[in-house]
Amino acid sequence: MSLPIVAIIGRPNVGKSSLFNRFLKQNLAVVDETPGVTRDRNYAECEWNGVKFRLVDTGGIIEKEGDELQEHIFDQTMFAVDEADLVLLLVDSRTGPSDIDVNIAKRLKKVHGKTMLIANKADSDKVEAQIFEFLKLGLGDPYPISAAVGRNIGDLLDLIVSKLPKPEKILAEEDVIRVALVGRPNVGKSSFINKLIGQERLIVTPIAGTTRDAVDTEFEFEGQRFSLVDTAGLRRKYKVHEDIEFYSSLRTTRVIENCDVAVVLLDATEGVSSQDQRILDQVLTNRRPAVLAVNKWDLVEKDSKTADIFTRQIKKVLARHSFLPVVYVSALSGQRLTKVIELAVQVRNESLKRISTPEVNRFLQAAVSRRHPPAREGKHIKLHYGTQTEVSPPTFVFFCNHPSLIDKSYISYLSNQLREEYGFAGVPIRIKFRRK
Numbered sequence: 001m002s003l004p005i006v007a008i009i010g011r012p013n014v015g016k017s018s019l020f021n022r023f024l025k026q027n028l029a030v031v032d033e034t035p036g037v038t039r040d041r042n043y044a045e046c047e048w049n050g051v052k053f054r055l056v057d058t059g060g061i062i063e064k065e066g067d068e069l070q071e072h073i074f075d076q077t078m079f080a081v082d083e084a085d086l087v088l089l090l091v092d093s094r095t096g097p098s099d100i101d102v103n104i105a106k107r108l109k110k111v112h113g114k115t116m117l118i119a120n121k122a123d124s125d126k127v128e129a130q131i132f133e134f135l136k137l138g139l140g141d142p143y144p145i146s147a148a149v150g151r152n153i154g155d156l157l158d159l160i161v162s163k164l165p166k167p168e169k170i171l172a173e174e175d176v177i178r179v180a181l182v183g184r185p186n187v188g189k190s191s192f193i194n195k196l197i198g199q200e201r202l203i204v205t206p207i208a209g210t211t212r213d214a215v216d217t218e219f220e221f222e223g224q225r226f227s228l229v230d231t232a233g234l235r236r237k238y239k240v241h242e243d244i245e246f247y248s249s250l251r252t253t254r255v256i257e258n259c260d261v262a263v264v265l266l267d268a269t270e271g272v273s274s275q276d277q278r279i280l281d282q283v284l285t286n287r288r289p290a291v292l293a294v295n296k297w298d299l300v301e302k303d304s305k306t307a308d309i310f311t312r313q314i315k316k317v318l319a320r321h322s323f324l325p326v327v328y329v330s331a332l333s334g335q336r337l338t339k340v341i342e343l344a345v346q347v348r349n350e351s352l353k354r355i356s357t358p359e360v361n362r363f364l365q366a367a368v369s370r371r372h373p374p375a376r377e378g379k380h381i382k383l384h385y386g387t388q389t390e391v392s393p394p395t396f397v398f399f400c401n402h403p404s405l406i407d408k409s410y411i412s413y414l415s416n417q418l419r420e421e422y423g424f425a426g427v428p429i430r431i432k433f434r435r436k
Contacts, residue, residue, distance in 0.1 A: 003045065003052050003053050003054050003254075003257075004053045004054070004085040004086070004164045004165055005053065005054045005055075005056060005083055005084045005085050005086075006046075006053050006054070006055050006056065006084060006085065006086045006087075006088065006160060006164070007056040007058060007081060007083070007084035007086075007087050007088065008020055008055070008056065008057050008058060008088045008090055009058050009061065009081065009087060009088070009089055009090070009104070010061065010089055010090035010091060010101075010104070011061050011091075011098065011100040011101060011104070012061075013092075014090045014091055014092045014120055014121075015090060015092070015120040015121060015147045015148070016057055016058065016090050017057055018120075018147040018148055019088075019090060019118075019120065019145075019147040020044075020055060020057040021147075022147045022150060022153055023046050023048075023055055023153070023157065024044055024046055024055065048157040048158075048160070048161050049157075049158070049161060051161040051164065053085075053160075053161070053164055056083075056084065061100060061104055078107075081107075081108070084114065085114060085164055085165055086114050086115075086116065086160060086163055086164060087108065087114055087115045087116070088115075088116050088118050088160075089101075089104060089105065089108060089115060089116070089117050089118065089137075089139060090118050090120050091117065091118070091119055091120065091134055091137075091142065092119075092120060092121055093119040093120060093121045093122040093127050093128065093130060093131050093142075093144065094121050094127060096130070096133050096134075097133060097134050097136060097137060101134075101137060102136075102137060105117075105137035105138060105139055108139065109138065109139075114163075115139055116139075116140075116143065116159070116160070116163070117134060117137060117139040117140055117141070117142045117143065118142065118143050118145060118156070119131040119134060119142040119143065119144045119145070120145055120146065120147055121146060121147075121148070122144035122145060122146055122151065122152075123146035123148065123149050123151055128144045131144050143156060143159070175224075175225055176218070176225045176226065176227050177224065177225070177226050177227070177260050177261065177344065177345065177348055178226075178227045178229065178258065178259045178260045178261075179226055179227070179228050179229065179259060179260065179261050179262075179263055179341075179344050180229045180231060180255045180256055180259035180261070180262045180263070180288075181193065181228065181229065181230055181231060181262075181263050181265060182231050182255075182256060182262055182263070182264055182265070182279055182283065183264055183265035183266065183267075183276070183279060184267070184273070184275050184276065184279070187265045187266065187267050187295055188265060188267075188295040188296060188331040188332075189230050189231065189265055190230050191331035191332065192265065192293075192295065192329075192331040192337065193217055193228050193230050194331075195331050195332070195333075195334045195337060196219070196228070196334075196337045196338075196341070197217060197219045197228075216228070216229050217229075217230065221338065221341050224345060226341065226344075229255050229259065231255050231256075253282070256282060256283055256286050256288060257286050257288075259288055260288075260289070260348050260351075260392075261288070261289045261290065261291065261344040261347050261348050261351075261426075262283045262288045262289070262290045262291075263290070263291050263293050263340055263344060264276070264279060264280050264283060264290055264291070264292050264293065265293050265294075265295050266292060266293070266294045266295065266314070267294075267295060267296055268294045268295060268296045268297045268299065268300050268328070269296050269299050269300070271313055272313055272314055272317045272318060277317065277318070280292075280318070280321060284321070284428050287393040287428045287430060288428070289347040289348055289350065289351040289392075289393075289426050289427045289428075290324055290347070290426055291324065291325055291326075291327065291340060291343045291344055291347055291426055292314075292318075292321075292324050292325065292326045292327070293326075293327055293328075293329050293340050294314070294326065294327070294328045294329065295329055295330065295331055296330065296331075296332070297328040297329055297330050297335065297336075298330035298332060298333050298335060314326065323419055323424065323425060323426065323427070324425075324426050325343050325346075325347065325425055325426050327339050327340055327343060343426070346425070346426075347425065347426035347427060350423055350424050350425055350426060350427045351391065351392040351393060351394065351424075351426075351427045352391050352392055353391065353394060353422065353423070353424065354388055354391055354394075355388050355394075355422060357386075357387045357388070360386045360387055360388055360396065361385050361386060361387075363386075363417070363418070363421055363422075364383060364385065364386045364398065367413075367414060367417045368383055370417075371410075371413060373400075373406060373407065373410045374407055374410065376402075376405040376407065377405060379401075379402055379405060380401075381400060381401065381402050381405055381406065382400060382401050383398055383399070383400045384399045384400060384401075384436050385398075385399055386398040386399065390430075393427060393428050393429065393430050394418075394424060394427060394429050394430070395429075395430040395431075395432065396414075396418070396429070396430070396431050396432070397432045397433075397434055398414075398431065398432070398433050398434075399433075399434050399435070399436045400433055400434075400435070400436065401435070401436065402435075403433035403434055403435055406433050411431050414431055415429050415431060
């Protein structure tokens with residue numbers, strides 16, 4: 001599900017991070033009286049009345065020519081504006097419009113249709129009466145709030161969600177399978193696509209981070225149409241210091257949310273890193289079907305024990321993801337690249353598999369007879385019946401007398417039993433419990 005983006009921008013110390021924290025109801029952004037504390041973008045998922053969106057906090061804008069840091073912050077903010085579906089320009093009700101506010105407003109005129117003017121620190125009727133001097137910014141009526149005390153925050157959120165585009169899942173045509181290639185920088189994603197389609201459609205270079213945006217490449221294999229999406233390499237968060245890279249990472253996240261299958265590329269010459277695990281967790285958190293492709297397999301010495309060591313390592317490190325199919329490939333020679341595509345088709349079909357309700361209940365009865373859910377807090381847990389409610393990801397709902405007392409280990413047990421019985425290779429399974 002691709003979520004709309006809401007960016008909070010403005011000059012320093014107008015309360016952007018305070019509003020960010022207020023929306024999220026938690027202190028994710030650092031708040032300080034010192035101007036310019038927020039230098040990089042901070043983003044998180046926000047929800048209001050069932051509507052979800054991505055909220056982006058930006059650094060304070062100070063237009064100083066020749067100041068490299070301030071120019072960098074300004075560039076980051078402009079990226080936020082370009083990427084956002086809605087821009088919140090925050091101003092200070094107590095100080096009135098400043099020259100910086102006026103200059104920012106001028107730049108926002110071209111995106112006026114997706115801009116809201118928010119007058120913060122209006123924590124009293126007296127202060128609120130002064131906010132209409134912001135009308136000279138030309139961005140419409142200012143909306144008075146106080147992020148510090150929560151004044152008018154609920155009404156503001158109501159207004160924000162009413163202006164957001166409805167988050168619709170971006171589906172390719174019914175007969176086109178959308179495959180996202182994700183992985184660390186320089187793992188060979190672009191080379192993989194180039195070799196697969198047999199032409200130099202994408203730039204390939206040994207310099208890590210060449211691909212800055214998601215690129216779609218359509219091709220056909222054995223009568224099936226595919227849309228391959230080459231994404232920017234996902235780095236560790238503390239290494240994402242360039243403004244372009246930050247939004248490349250955000251776009252890659254959106255590609256993962258919208259793909260039919262994710263192909264996670266690993267580097268055979270480096271083994272499985274913690275960053276590989278984080279990328280894989282991101283894919284599975286979004287409940288996307290996945291295939292593990294170990295690239296650069298041609299560089300592994302086959303006459304040594306390296307291959308066996310790597311195989312053991314991947315099984316050990318990724319033990320909890322053992323349901324994912326693994327294929328060893330070479331983007332340089334083309335070895336087993338078509339096998340990846342074949343697995344992508346199989347995994348997608350598994351994600352669309354539906355089990356009938358009578359069959360689910362037969363499975364549940366057999367699973368419970370083999371291992372009954374353990375009692376908790378002195379209460380006996382009884383599973384009554386179940387059904388599959390969704391596909392992609394396959395979602396099973398089991399009805400019982402005490403849903404909140406189901407142990408995590410028992411959820412894992414049911415998930416493993418479902419895989420053993422029905423397959424679901426490469427597909428995250430979602431299990432829910434509800435009271436009868």
